[in-house]
Amino acid sequence: MEIFIFILGTFFGSFANVCIKRIPYGNSIVKPSSHCPKCLVPIKWKDNFPIISFLILKGKCRNCHADISFEYPMVELLTGLYFLGAYIYFGFSSAFFISILLGLYLIIISFVDIHLKIIPNILSVSLLIIGLILSPFNTVVINPLSSVIDRIIGSVLGALSGGILLYLIALAGSKIYKKEVMGGGDIKLIAAGGSFLGIYNIFSALILACFIGGIVGLIFVILKKQKLSDFVPFGPYLSASILIVFFIQPCLFPFC
Numbered sequence: 403m404e405i406f407i408f409i410l411g412t413f414f415g416s417f418a419n420v421c422i423k424r425i426p427y428g429n430s431i432v433k434p435s436s437h438c439p440k441c442l443v444p445i446k447w448k449d450n451f452p453i454i455s456f457l458i459l460k461g462k463c464r465n466c467h468a469d470i471s472f473e474y475p476m477v478e479l480l481t482g483l484y485f486l487g488a489y490i491y492f493g494f495s496s497a498f499f500i501s502i503l504l505g506l507y508l509i510i511i512s513f514v515d516i517h518l519k520i521i522p523n524i525l526s527v528s529l530l531i532i533g534l535i536l537s538p539f540n541t542v543v544i545n546p547l548s549s550v551i552d553r554i555i556g557s558v559l560g561a562l563s564g565g566i567l568l569y570l571i572a573l574a575g576s577k578i579y580k581k582e583v584m585g586g587g588d589i590k591l592i593a594a595g596g597s598f599l600g601i602y603n604i605f606s607a608l609i610l611a612c613f614i615g616g617i618v619g620l621i622f623v624i625l626k627k628q629k630l631s632d633f634v635p636f637g638p639y640l641s642a643s644i645l646i647v648f649f650i651q652p653c654l655f656p657f658c
């Protein structure tokens with residue numbers, strides 16, 4: 403079963419690659435079928451297996467031998483491992499299905515944000531709506547013993563509080579630094595995260611994201627890969643933190 407879940411995850415990773423490349427440009431994720439970005443020749447089904455095809459073709463297009471980005475098999479592997487981890491951790495439960503949907507979205511959002519430094523509304527807003535719709539089944543949003551009504555309220559409050567708090571931070575930051583320090587995309591993403599995590603957990607995720615972002619940023623500055631004043635996409639840190647909190651639900655507040 404574990405192997406099946408992993409392979410299923412790599413196929414979803416393949417789908418994530420298509421979304422990462424097309425959604426920011428408003429292109430259909432169904433048509434046209436996958437093709438080489440260089441020579442535009444459609445990729446045959448036998449060359450379209452996640453990870454394995456990349457290895458067999460040694461990372462080159464079968465037709466024009468152009469290099470295929472290493473990112474494709476990386477996203478497939480990441481998604482496969484994530485699905486496997488979610489299955490081992492949650493078993494077959496509502497939390498498992500919600501976690502793989504949330505994870506898939508956040509993987510796509512992170513890579514789009516890394517490439518283009520934007521989080522498209524169609525991704526963040528649809529994730530927010532899905533979080534609200536699934537809240538009756540989401541036992542992570544408050545606690546497993548809560549009633550369905552509690553979960554719905556928790557999801558709405560999580561989305562509102564996360565969104566509003568980050569909006570205020572962004573507003574204060576732009577006043578202090580006289581430039582935009584946090585994009586509107588981040589605010590919508592934290593609101594979406596709040597709809598999955600509830601009010602207390604979303605604050606934990608936000609604190610964790612700043613912490614991870616600070617450490618990674620510092621390492622990059624030390625390695626001279628970036629300057630302190632550089633704009634760094636916050637989406638990947640937020641995404642990772644939302645997932646970590648969804649899994650372990652640490653409690654940073656005494657009353658939750």
Ligand SMILES: [Zn+2]
Nearest residue numbers: 438441463466
């Ligand atoms: Zn080609």
